Amino acid sequence: MHRHEPWCDFRLFLRLCGALSIRIMAATGSAPRTIALDPPSGKGSVATQALLSAMLRADDQISQLIFSPGRPPQIEVSGQLVAVLAPGLEVLSADDTRRFASDLIGQNKRAITMLQEQGSCDVSFGLPGVARFRVNVFLQRGSCAVVMRVMPGTIPDFAWLGLPAHLGDVVKLRDGMVLVTGARGSGKSSILAALLDCINENRTCHILTIEDPIEFLYTHKRATIHQRELHSDAPSFPLALSAAMHQAPKVILISELRDHETMEMALEAAETGHLVLSSVNSVSAAKAVERIVNTFATTKQAATRSRLAKVLRYIICRKLVPRTDSSGRMAVAEILKGNSRVRESEEDNQAIQPVPEMPNEKSADGAQYFDVEIEKLVRAGVVDLTIALACATDPQQLQKRLAK
Secondary structure: OOOOOOOOOOOOOHHHOOOEEEEEEOOOOOOOEEEEEOOOOOOHHHHHHHHHHHHHOOOOOEEEEEEOOOOOOEEEEOOEEEEEEOOOOOOOOHHHHHHHHHHHHOOOHHHHHHHHHHOEEEEEEEEOOOEEEEEEEEEEOOEEEEEEEEEOOOOOOOOOOOOOHHHHHHHHOOOEEEEEEEOOOOOHHHHHHHHHHHHHHHOOOEEEEEEOOOOOOOOOOOOEEEEEEEOOOEOOHHHHHHHHOOOOOOEEEEOOOOOHHHHHHHHHHHHOOOEEEEEEEEOOHHHHHHHHHHOOOHHHHHHHHHHHHHHEEEEEEEEEEEOOOOOOEEEEEEEEEOOHHHHHHHHOOOOOOOOOOOOOOOOOOOOEOHHHHHHHHHHOOOOOHHHHHHHOOOHHHHHHHHOO
8 A cells, every 4th residue: 555655755746737827816806817837847846836936926915825725825915815726726635735845845854853743844945036935834633734935035125125224324333232023924034134234235244143044145245144044053042142152243143032041142142242133023112122021030120121221222113004005015114223212211111102202203313103104104195094093003192193
């Protein structure tokens, strides 16, 4: 009896052989668009790459690809899932998603072990000249599912991300911490990449990144840059940070602050003359600080606030707000700079105030606030009032200002 081994060489991806067209079923029920794909050849991985390329051509706003048993392949466009209908793949089977997972994982033994032992794994995957992906493969109800986040093919600049040009002042920083925060999928990795590339272009220094997984590929410019990927180049964030102290970097990028030990070591690095860039999953700048502080024991939280107050240089938070014309989402950024007001709030054990006392005042240090930026978009007719209030930090105050 034939026994199916999911992590061996797989059969030809027969369902994708021959001329293939893909129909994108719009959520509105409008007529589907058809994309012709040249006939794929070779084994399953080649056909999988051809399918991914075709899916990416469906829309220039795709953020994720999802492969789930019992559903057709799907893309996420402006926060909405859209079905992709391909001959032979109208509904994915468990074997289909297992083959996709195998093609994406390849010979990565660490990822295979993590999937078998922990039920999920993260890998990076690239289509040369097309796109890179951050891939999560996970087990559910005894089968595989795959979520692929699309990474920009090039490192985005501040304008593309909806960020002010004055953030280029990050190159002047010689120590401290720059935090990027926001919900998952809000573009934290892209912001970190833009900041790091700015430093790479303008400073002659040693940059070290610790990432899980590597998403953007950097080249040496004025700076010398080394990228370490978790599990393949280093076993953990704390051990990689400990080793970094012997590798003489001036700038350290940590893709995410996830646990207490990593946060403690990142703080120590910022306090000892390094510039540390990292991200935290939270919905606002104030929540990012709270998340870090709350990982420490109660007896150490006051001291941690004081330490953060001294090392924080910028907190950048980004939201994606749906546009009125349904053409996509608008990036809105909150930027707090480590100044006396922020330091006093932290040292006095108070939450950072997300809105200035005078909502329309211009900040001398370049700070900007969610509700002020959202108000501008509403007045310009870019964002609907209902959506604006749902996304605002203080909906009642925003509504009062808009009523004037």
